[in-house]
Amino acid sequence: MLNTHTVIVQQHNYRLSWFDSDRSVLLCEIVGSWTWGEAHQEIKIITQMIKGVEHPVYTIFFIGEKAPFLPHGTGAINSIKQLMQHSYPNEQLVIFVKQSMIVRHFVDIVAKAYRLDTERQKYRFVQTMGEAIWLIEQHRKGLL
Numbered sequence: 001m002l003n004t005h006t007v008i009v010q011q012h013n014y015r016l017s018w019f020d021s022d023r024s025v026l027l028c029e030i031v032g033s034w035t036w037g038e039a040h041q042e043i044k045i046i047t048q049m050i051k052g053v054e055h056p057v058y059t060i061f062f063i064g065e066k067a068p069f070l071p072h073g074t075g076a077i078n079s080i081k082q083l084m085q086h087s088y089p090n091e092q093l094v095i096f097v098k099q100s101m102i103v104r105h106f107v108d109i110v111a112k113a114y115r116l117d118t119e120r121q122k123y124r125f126v127q128t129m130g131e132a133i134w135l136i137e138q139h140r141k142g143l144l
Contacts, residue, residue, distance in 0.1 A: 009045055013067070016045055019060065023053055025136060031064040036073040043070045043086050050088050057090055058136045062097045062129065069103055080110045093139055095124045095132045114116070 006018040013032035017023035026049055026086060048056045063069065070076055084107070097101065104125045111120035126132050136144045 008049060009042075011038075014042060016042065016049070017139055018049075022055075024055060026057055026058055027058045027062060028059065029062045029064065030067040032066055033068060034071045036071045036075060036079045039079065039083065043109070045086070049087055051091070055090065056140075057082070058091045058092050058139070059094045060129070060132050061095070061130075062095060062100075062109050070106070076106060077110055078112075080106050081114050081116070084110060084114075084116050084123075087119050091111055091122065093124055093135065093144075095121050095126060095135055097129055097132050101125075126133045 007015060008018070008021070009016040013030065013034050015027075015029045015031070017027050017029075019027040026046060028046065045054075046059060072080070073079075073093075107120065107123055111117055124135055126135065135144065
């Protein structure tokens with residue numbers, strides 16, 4: 001697991017924490033097998049964390065080597081749609097680190113099928129935490 005400042009929730013397969021002391025970067029580390037039900041529960045907690053601050057927040061999902069690229073269970077398209085619809089004004093970007101291209105394609109399909117183009121603009125897919133931090137810095141500078 002990555003070094004963070006404030007761990008909010010830690011379970012056997014994921015950890016939610018503030019990545020920085022300013023509470024502007026939220027980190028969700030997926031370290032093991034998870035289900036769509038757990039993904040929805042994580043989003044509820046993330047929603048409360050984002051609502052708990054008034055400044056801009058960036059969310060990073062770091063997918064560990066032992067974690068599957070999608071949660072287990074059926075209904076991936078509907079679940080992705082529901083998760084994408086959880087959008088808050090102060091949430092700036094949602095960045096997936098080490099995520100399969102399949103997830104990116106699912107997000108694109110859902111965005112097109114359900115006309116979630118505005119929500120889709122927040123989503124980014126990178127291979128390293130360094131790239132995620134770089135994207136956040138570029139966004140803060142108004143370069144994205």
